[in-house]
Amino acid sequence: MGLWLLDADVLARSRFAVSPLVETVAALKALDGHPTLPGQRAWLDAHVPAYRSRLAGDPFSAAFVRAAFPPRWLPDFLATPTDFLGTSAGDAAATFAGELRRIRETPAGAVRADLLAGLAGPLPAELRGADLPARVAELLGWVWTRTLRPDWPRRQRLFEADIVSRTHLLGSGGWAATLDGMRPGMRWLGHGRLQINTYDLPPQDLGDTGLLFVPSTSTRGWVGSDRPDRHTVVYPCRGILADPARSAPPAALSRLLGPVRAEILARLESPTSTTGLVAATGHGLGSVGGHLRVLLDAQLVHRRRSGRYVLYFRTADGDRLVRISRRSDERTAG
Template identity: 30%
Template sequence: MLTLRVDADTVSRTRLSPSPASESMAWLKLAAASGRHPVFGDPGPLARASLAHPDVALLADLLPRNGDTYTPDLLTPQPGTGTQRRDLIDEQIAQIEAVAQDDLEEQLFTYTRTHWSRPLRATTIRIAESGRLQRRLANGLARFWRDSLSDGWPELRSILDQDIAHRATAMATHGVGRTLGALHPDIAWTGDAISIAKSWDGEIDATGRDLVFAPSVLGRPGVIIQVDTPGQLVLYYPAQRIGTSRDRRSGNLAEVVGNARAVLLADLETARSTKELATRSGYAPGTISYHLGALHRAGLVTKVRAGRYVLYQRTAQAAGMLDEAGG
């Protein structure tokens, strides 16, 4: 049993927030392991194609595998308060780039050695020791987010926001303690502490610290506690509604994530140029070019030059995905 010792200050600073970085890491782990989400299925070709980028591959190499569970906390910074101009994901990317070298080395060199059954790659160690790893990891997260999750984040965010709204109402009605104790069967509120059912015993002093409860859609169904980065205390729990009939009808997250790309694929039965697609869809040419690049890397569109223009057309694989989504 793990115990988080809290005080009134902790309770007053407890908040609920989604964590796009954590959702990205969960989706990246599935893509790298050729795994499937129990509700949303296969991460899809866009996520797998993103792994070809060296910074995304470097990020994926720092995720647990072969039964290990430890993920360096620096990859999932505590979500901000939302008062900044930037989006949550931009704030978290900036936090990764700003991680102190001592904290990075402690998590990568000490904690992975303790919790992993495999050693860090020599290349990763060299990059970490050079002080360049923070920027590479931040760039890897930004690239994976753009390639596989950004276009559909509003769909996922709506599920997370509904959970947060439900919990906020419960807090207003029943109080903080009762609401926290109802987040998950493995979480209990004792009055001066939060207990979490774990296979190991421990106590963490959370007095006077910010405590963020983050609902998760793509992560594991259990409860995860994040305490290794100084000043960042996050507890992840499964959001409600995951696995409802509405979610199961989506079948594959590729059918939910990527509205703009789905529009383009549906219009690419006939070969078209970027300019023509922009006119027909209403998206800016730059947006069209970005999405076509991602679709091409994933093998979902082909491109051929015809005079002054490059013409794009969907592949048989993309046509099959559209047929499956329509069914």
């Protein structure tokens, strides 16, 4: 298995961040046909035709995505974002520009070496030019501008809500609870050992570094190491692309509480902020806040402050009500 060896100092220097570049890479993989979740279907239907047209008219882009995304591999120059990332929606354009600048400034030889590490054969001729980093940055910029930028404020809110939820978990359960199961194949094994995947790889001692944890819409996420002192874990954002059939409230619950209130209760399987619920449901802040007050009064949800956010989560009675309602729907369907 792939192991990272880390001590308490490494965890003390670790943090969460949002990266437009990471999400752009995740989007590029999704557009190229890599596994996605059902909630991404509408986005793919809207943007895959333009993406395929782009590849059909650009041999470089077609060769690059074939080389960059083989099974179980992602080049480190794509896997690891910049050192300092903005977290507010207003920072997105500047942050992405800085991340693209790092791609452009990466030596062409280093990019080719990264790509060759994941290939079973020689590098395609289209990728051997001195302008390789600049052309990769141009492709990523196209994906960002055409497919992600219009939807970025919503995704940003969902990513931030996920970070708040995990920060709350960190405070209540420690790093072991936060890291365990963050992405498929990842487990905290104790004694300073973090299993990052199930591949047959030698352990890697992270020394005096810190970790950067970045949420994304990727179904599995990835890990990256760019230089000895930069290590990143990209993980699936909880609930951002949930199966609509699963995130939809049970019909029995909707009849009892009303559709909006039932949807909010059904989504509170893990602690979520009001902002996160607004982004996930599409309902207005006032509407979500009003329904949360009713659910609080009915003791179906609790709330707890985590830093500057207030997180809402279901009580045992709320869990029981959702579970019974789902069973009722299953019996009706059967």
